[in-house]
Amino acid sequence: MALIKGGKMKIVKKIGSLIAGISLFAMTISTHAFAKFPEKTVEMTILFGGTAKSVGQLVAKGLEKNLGGTVVPVSRTGGGGAVGYKYIQSRPASGHDIVWNSNSVSTSHYKGKTKFNYKAFEPISAMTTEVPVLAVKSGTFNSVKELAAYVKKNPGKLKVGISGKGSFTHLTSAIVFDALGGKVTYIPYGKGKAPAELLAGRIDAAVQWPGQFRSFHKAGQLKMLAVTSPNRIPSDSNIPTMQELGYKKVDVVMWRGLAAKKGTPKAQIKALEKAAAAYANSSEFKAASKKIGFTINYLNAKDFGKKIAKDDKKIKKLMNKLGLAKK
Amino acid sequence: MENLITALGLINNYEVFIAICIGSFAGIIFGAIPGLTYSMALALMLPFTFTMQPVTGISLLLATYIGGMTGGSISAILIGIPGTPSAAATVSDGYSLSKKGDASIALGTAVIVSTIGGLISLSLMIVMVDFISKFAIKFGPAEIFMLVLFGFSTICGLAEKSLFRGLVAGLLGLMLMTIGTDEIEGVQRFTFGNVQMLQGVNLLVAMIGLFAVPHILEVFNSRICDEDQKNYDIDVVKTKLPSFALLKKYFNLMLRCVGLGTSIGAIPGSGGPIAAFLAYSHAKNSEKDLKEKELYGKGHLGGVIAPETANNAVTGGAMVPLLSLGIPGDPATAIILGGLLIHGLVPGPMLFIENAPQVYSIYLAILLAYIVVFLFQVNFIKHIVKILRVKPHHLAVGILIMVVVGSYAIRNSFLDVNVMIIMGLIGYFFNRIRLPVTPIVLGLVLGRTIEQEYRTAMSLSAGDPSIFFGSIVCVLFFMLIILTIALQVRKRVIDVRNQKKLKEVNQA
Numbered sequence: 001m002a003l004i005k006g007g008k009m010k011i012v013k014k015i016g017s018l019i020a021g022i023s024l025f026a027m028t029i030s031t032h033a034f035a036k037f038p039e040k041t042v043e044m045t046i047l048f049g050g051t052a053k054s055v056g057q058l059v060a061k062g063l064e065k066n067l068g069g070t071v072v073p074v075s076r077t078g079g080g081g082a083v084g085y086k087y088i089q090s091r092p093a094s095g096h097d098i099v100w101n102s103n104s105v106s107t108s109h110y111k112g113k114t115k116f117n118y119k120a121f122e123p124i125s126a127m128t129t130e131v132p133v134l135a136v137k138s139g140t141f142n143s144v145k146e147l148a149a150y151v152k153k154n155p156g157k158l159k160v161g162i163s164g165k166g167s168f169t170h171l172t173s174a175i176v177f178d179a180l181g182g183k184v185t186y187i188p189y190g191k192g193k194a195p196a197e198l199l200a201g202r203i204d205a206a207v208q209w210p211g212q213f214r215s216f217h218k219a220g221q222l223k224m225l226a227v228t229s230p231n232r233i234p235s236d237s238n239i240p241t242m243q244e245l246g247y248k249k250v251d252v253v254m255w256r257g258l259a260a261k262k263g264t265p266k267a268q269i270k271a272l273e274k275a276a277a278a279y280a281n282s283s284e285f286k287a288a289s290k291k292i293g294f295t296i297n298y299l300n301a302k303d304f305g306k307k308i309a310k311d312d313k314k315i316k317k318l319m320n321k322l323g324l325a326k327k
Numbered sequence: 328m329e330n331l332i333t334a335l336g337l338i339n340n341y342e343v344f345i346a347i348c349i350g351s352f353a354g355i356i357f358g359a360i361p362g363l364t365y366s367m368a369l370a371l372m373l374p375f376t377f378t379m380q381p382v383t384g385i386s387l388l389l390a391t392y393i394g395g396m397t398g399g400s401i402s403a404i405l406i407g408i409p410g411t412p413s414a415a416a417t418v419s420d421g422y423s424l425s426k427k428g429d430a431s432i433a434l435g436t437a438v439i440v441s442t443i444g445g446l447i448s449l450s451l452m453i454v455m456v457d458f459i460s461k462f463a464i465k466f467g468p469a470e471i472f473m474l475v476l477f478g479f480s481t482i483c484g485l486a487e488k489s490l491f492r493g494l495v496a497g498l499l500g501l502m503l504m505t506i507g508t509d510e511i512e513g514v515q516r517f518t519f520g521n522v523q524m525l526q527g528v529n530l531l532v533a534m535i536g537l538f539a540v541p542h543i544l545e546v547f548n549s550r551i552c553d554e555d556q557k558n559y560d561i562d563v564v565k566t567k568l569p570s571f572a573l574l575k576k577y578f579n580l581m582l583r584c585v586g587l588g589t590s591i592g593a594i595p596g597s598g599g600p601i602a603a604f605l606a607y608s609h610a611k612n613s614e615k616d617l618k619e620k621e622l623y624g625k626g627h628l629g630g631v632i633a634p635e636t637a638n639n640a641v642t643g644g645a646m647v648p649l650l651s652l653g654i655p656g657d658p659a660t661a662i663i664l665g666g667l668l669i670h671g672l673v674p675g676p677m678l679f680i681e682n683a684p685q686v687y688s689i690y691l692a693i694l695l696a697y698i699v700v701f702l703f704q705v706n707f708i709k710h711i712v713k714i715l716r717v718k719p720h721h722l723a724v725g726i727l728i729m730v731v732v733g734s735y736a737i738r739n740s741f742l743d744v745n746v747m748i749i750m751g752l753i754g755y756f757f758n759r760i761r762l763p764v765t766p767i768v769l770g771l772v773l774g775r776t777i778e779q780e781y782r783t784a785m786s787l788s789a790g791d792p793s794i795f796f797g798s799i800v801c802v803l804f805f806m807l808i809i810l811t812i813a814l815q816v817r818k819r820v821i822d823v824r825n826q827k828k829l830k831e832v833n834q835a
Contacts, residue, residue, distance in 0.1 A: 013530035049658075054665045057374050074739050075370070077524030079508050079515075083740070086522040111513060112398020113525060159787065188511040189468065189783045195675070196652045198594060200464045202787060211668070214748055291671035324513075 020234040038069035038269050045099045046075045047084040056100040058288050062279030082113035093261040095131055095268030102256045106315040112326030118308050122264045125256035125276040126299035132172045133210045137198050138223045144245050151182030155181040158184040161194050161203035166324045172252045173207045175320055179247040198222055211234050228252040257304055274300050292316045334687030339384045346387040351700045356392020361539050362409040363731020364531055365395020371773045376533040381670035386692035392659055393696045397441040400635055404433045408538040413599030413638035415768045416607040418774035420630025426625055430712050435568040438704040439637045444636035445697045448643025449588040453690055463593045468784035469794045473804035475777045478601045480811040481608035482766050495764050500770015511782050524744040530771045533750045534733045534745040537764045539666040539730045540751020546723040588637035589819050592644020598651045598657040599638040600772040650674050
């Protein structure tokens, strides 16, 4: 009896393994039909240093976890993003080359550095936003109102520090001071020097990332006056928005997200989008956003595409107005 | 004191110790191999620190930085190819000493003075961080411009034979620097519509090309032309370390170079290479004994001590703008800044209040890293000098591979490999017509700063050049520049006169 039972068990086991084998076979067929992705290492091109790079590296790690393949962040900096965008355009559209992109796709195009524009890329997902903040030295101007009054009275006198002509902080400053209704002088200085230049009084105001100013604001040496986004930012919720202060037109944020070359198959984009969504919702990414000081702002491929197109129009108009666009 | 004890608790952990050992070792190796740089080592390390405890992660990065800063001198001295830009000033005397057979003395000295320089500057920084950061803020665009211009006047010291030849090379460096994106106006310069060219000429890539390629060509050239020559006398390679008495002689010079390195490191936007070049020229110019002075450039120990002390003293100074203002001085400190941010340590005045224990543990990590690097290197020298026993043409093949891989890896760009080869040919050509190559590096190091600070200063003053004489610091540097140039011109005039006299005597 026991022997028969054992035989039955064996048969059941055999049938079981047969079924398993067939289903495995079927699975390999089905995955073959959809082409396994990623087939090889996914390379994520990073266009800038600083926070852009730090966050990009985190996102690459997060994608790796959720994608089931290796994702390597590779820096290709230079030309305000142009070098990296161009690299992506030179690669096959297989989804194995993605870029950690930003508004720079529009700025570098209108500056004449790239012949192609945002339409040469397939959006995957928006991940983060960073919001510039307007800051001054403590004791000089106490509010945006005071600053606006000064600018109106003394056109061209206020020295505003920017990272370089045509940089994102320049565009943001132009929007802010346009709204305040006065002319100012722009001083381009090296990256990251804004706090030191403000403290020393060599410049009067600067529009930069809040992370650069936060510590000085807390210590009472610099004063953050307003952020340029429509809503307050979680990391500095005590700073009012420009819109709250009555400058309704000011709505500038720097978004960062993922994109691939135009023509990348839908399935690949979907897989990447899914992995990005999973990481955007992870507690790990949330913790990082608090520490580094960016806002998580996930958008799916479709919405991201709309946002890029909308921003592109805005940037084009602004750069033409400032005389920065290359004709 | 309380903070210090908390910090000791944070750092008294085997993980931190292992991190420091790994970092130091990786830094030394990456710094020592021409083509690999410690910035690269830092970039590779950074992702690993994400998941570590803050103090462990930052210790790893700092140890890599310090290991690299000292490691750069190894290849500069042994094979005449600087491992990092900061070691470029060490090449002429370090390599000459090595050729004389004193490689181990030169290396040992470099290691010891690096450690001394680093530790003194660290202590200066701990004691005077407030004072130094206030001093650093005073350096606006006009002041930095004058400082860098002063740095450029040291070209006189680097041009061994003729000032004119030095200037030709220096100007070439300045011109090469203008290729790429102009960061102030954001326009393209000399890119010929090529997107890759927007990246410009990278300092490291140019340096690798200028020093390594001519070396490789020279080695093969002499081998092919002179088949059965005995390439190297193995017995010449000694493994002796410098004596205490020898170092004592240079103690004053060391102290001065520490001061120089710390203050230059503290000024935002300047870094190791500028400090090293200024220290080298200072050492040469302050030498009273004419016979000794003649030896500079031909293998004088002072020419190793000065730049090596100064470039390590920069590490302490550089922590000031990094921690108190969030301004990185060079690509390496920029990566460390990234590491700090990821662990929620935001630079600025509040860092010293809110995260005081972490700040103190950063100090302790630097201290520990210097000790580890020192021990590693002292034991390392005996073995590393044996590399000179390898036949030069075998070594050259290895270097060739490293420089190609290395120049690509800096920015993942093949443009850089091409630039490296072109720079290499320029370097070889320059060697042939006896133009010095070090001023090209100087031009590339200083060029970007000199141009940007000048333009920023001019836009601050709305086009009024009087801003360059608007502060005591500016005027002081201006006087130093005038003094340097005047002394050089006087020396050249006297030299020419002496030669004429000599000729007349000979003819008579």
